[in-house]
Amino acid sequence: MTEVTLSGRLICATADEALRVRAALPAHIVLTRAEAGCISFEVTETDDPLVWNVSERFTGKAAFEAHQVRASASDWARETAGIKRDYVVDGL
Incomplete structure (x- = not known):
């Protein structure tokens, strides 16, 4: 089985977006x-x-x-909707 990796950055445009990330991330x-x-x-x-x-x-x-399915239906997804993601996925 081949591992799947994702790497990159989550990039907020505003301090409000960053606050939402900090609140939902844990x-x-x-x-x-x-x-x-x-x-x-x-x-x-x-x-x-x-x-x-x-x-x-x-x-x-x-x-x-x-993971993608679970995360897309989570509070995390709702709180971080619209925040830029710059990711690379390997192994798919």
Whole structure:
């Protein structure tokens, strides 16, 4: 089975967007790390208070796709709708 990785940045346009990310992120991290097939999941602030580095590893395509489905229906998705993502996915 080929691991699937996602890496990149979450880029807020405003301080309000950044506040929404900070509020919703802790629960999103806990829920994602608890998913079957999640190897690692890191979202870390950069020196720019509007930008986060994102790094995800899943055991394979099915686990990654299950994460995408769960995350798209979550509070995280609602709170961060419209915030720019600059991601690269490998292994699909």
